[in-house]
Amino acid sequence: MDPERLWKNVIEELKISLPSSVFQTFVAKTQILSIENNSVLVSCPSSYLVEINTKRHHHLFKEALDRQTKQNNQLKFIFQPLPASSSNSLNSAPLFSFQQNQATLQQNSQLHPHYTFANLVVGNSNQFAYAAAQGIINNPGLNYNPFFIWGGVGVGKTHLMQAIGHQLLKNFPQYKIKYFPAETFGNELISALKNKSIAQFKDKYRQLDCILVDDIQFIAGKEYIQEEFFHTFNALHLSGKQIVLTSDRRPDQINDLKDRLVSRFSGGLTVDIQPPDYEMRLAIIKQLSDKQGISLHHDALSYLAQNLTTNIRDIHGQLQQLIMKALSQSLTEITPQFLNQLHSSTLTFSAASSDSKITPRHLISVCAKYFDVKTSDLCGPSRKKELASARHFTAYLLLTQTKLALQEVGRLLGGRDHTSIIHARDKIQKSLSTNPHTQQTIINIQKNL
Ligand code: ADP
Numbered sequence: 001m002d003p004e005r006l007w008k009n010v011i012e013e014l015k016i017s018l019p020s021s022v023f024q025t026f027v028a029k030t031q032i033l034s035i036e037n038n039s040v041l042v043s044c045p046s047s048y049l050v051e052i053n054t055k056r057h058h059h060l061f062k063e064a065l066d067r068q069t070k071q072n073n074q075l076k077f078i079f080q081p082l083p084a085s086s087s088n089s090l091n092s093a094p095l096f097s098f099q100q101n102q103a104t105l106q107q108n109s110q111l112h113p114h115y116t117f118a119n120l121v122v123g124n125s126n127q128f129a130y131a132a133a134q135g136i137i138n139n140p141g142l143n144y145n146p147f148f149i150w151g152g153v154g155v156g157k158t159h160l161m162q163a164i165g166h167q168l169l170k171n172f173p174q175y176k177i178k179y180f181p182a183e184t185f186g187n188e189l190i191s192a193l194k195n196k197s198i199a200q201f202k203d204k205y206r207q208l209d210c211i212l213v214d215d216i217q218f219i220a221g222k223e224y225i226q227e228e229f230f231h232t233f234n235a236l237h238l239s240g241k242q243i244v245l246t247s248d249r250r251p252d253q254i255n256d257l258k259d260r261l262v263s264r265f266s267g268g269l270t271v272d273i274q275p276p277d278y279e280m281r282l283a284i285i286k287q288l289s290d291k292q293g294i295s296l297h298h299d300a301l302s303y304l305a306q307n308l309t310t311n312i313r314d315i316h317g318q319l320q321q322l323i324m325k326a327l328s329q330s331l332t333e334i335t336p337q338f339l340n341q342l343h344s345s346t347l348t349f350s351a352a353s354s355d356s357k358i359t360p361r362h363l364i365s366v367c368a369k370y371f372d373v374k375t376s377d378l379c380g381p382s383r384k385k386e387l388a389s390a391r392h393f394t395a396y397l398l399l400t401q402t403k404l405a406l407q408e409v410g411r412l413l414g415g416r417d418h419t420s421i422i423h424a425r426d427k428i429q430k431s432l433s434t435n436p437h438t439q440q441t442i443i444n445i446q447k448n449l
């Protein structure tokens with residue numbers, strides 16, 4: 001029999017015996033490459049599909065194949081990207097547009113490139129959540145749906161959630177994945193109501209294959225947003241689409257959340273992430289210093305791991321400060337002496353130290369001078385690009401060098417909302433670990449303080 005005809009028959013058999021989601025994901029995209037004697041080679045469009053088909057579905061394929069050929073075959077799956085023109089009508093997109101499409105999907109997903117599994121340290125506090133995440137990336141929409149991750153600030157909820165998104169895009173290159181804070185969902189819904197574009201709004205969310213919704217506690221007490229989210233959730237869940245949610249609390253502890261949402265959110269797997277323990281803090285500190293290319297004396301490392309005990313965001317922030325200080329003194333290693341020199345009996349190197357003499361006004365004027373803008377503009381309403389960037393740096397420094405709270409920083413910088421200050425802080429913090437120019441800017445400003 002002609003190999004393509006043969007494979008079509010095999011696939012038809014499996015189509016009858018498998019659930020349609022499994023069939024569409026794992027079987028429909030396979031193609032026969034060759035059949036020689038009784039050795040059959042079959043391609044899958046991703047290495048992930050090769051792995052799953054080999055581990056889980058090999059016997060099903062083989063049984064169908066043996067029945068069709070009336071002989072005992074050896075079957076092997078290999079990875080091969082979809083060819084430019086394929087006889088398989090399911091995959092008839094040319095390779096070029098397939099790749100283009102993938103880039104668009106990646107972009108639409110809103111995932112931050114840093115938040116991957118490769119950059120995630122796994123330790124006691126997050127190993128259960130991590131293991132569950134591995135289950136999802138292998139079987140999205142099947143187990144653990146929804147996957148609900150909760151925990152305090154800065155423990156890595158967003159990072160883990162986005163890592164799932166990155167890996168799903170790798171495993172299922174055509175998946176439409178979207179990350180969004182619950183607040184964005186709410187804001188878009190309100191705009192859609194104003195613009196009378198509710199139908200488009202619904203479509204936009206309901207055509208996705210996976211949603212990653214951050215900080216879902218935001219919808220608490222907001223009836224209309226809860227109502228719409230409930231319907232979006234149901235539409236996706238019913239069609240086996242993966243839903244991942246994060247929150248600062250367990251579903252049943254979120255006040256003013258409708259019972260039916262509490263029940264939906266608790267209907268899959270709920271896991272928590274705790275603040276990191278000592279071992280994990282060691283690993284995180286090591287990871288960051290390695291990335292920044294500065295070595296850390298082992299006594300300094302253990303000292304830091306003992307003393308930086310809050311959460312991972314904080315550890316990153318404080319360590320970043322420390323590294324900046326070391327770099328500004330042209331040090332290549334952080335030593336216990338260096339920490340001592342910073343009077344670090346209880347980690348007072350944190351710029352928000354009690355004896356900090358830097359006043360907010362002074363810091364703002366140093367920043368204004370550095371960026372060559374007027375103080376009144378820096379603290380004004382304009383959103384011009386140069387001003388916005390200078391403001392991000394100023395907000396970051398105000399938070400790290402003075403004891404001001406987010407709201408106060410927002411007030412000083414033109415009456416801005418605390419969420420825009422969080423945005424500025426996170427932006428600089430992320431850029432510090434990847435962009436030497438950002439590091440240099442902070443060092444230069446610190447020298448002028
Ligand atoms: P949350 O969403 O819980 O508030 P994030 O996911 O935003 O916390 O994490 C805060 C910071 O800490 C981010 O920069 C993130 O990359 C980092 N981080 C969190 N968890 C880990 C981890 N396990 N390994 C490495 N970095 C982490």
Ligand code: MG
Nearest residue numbers: 157158159214
């Ligand atoms: Mg978060």
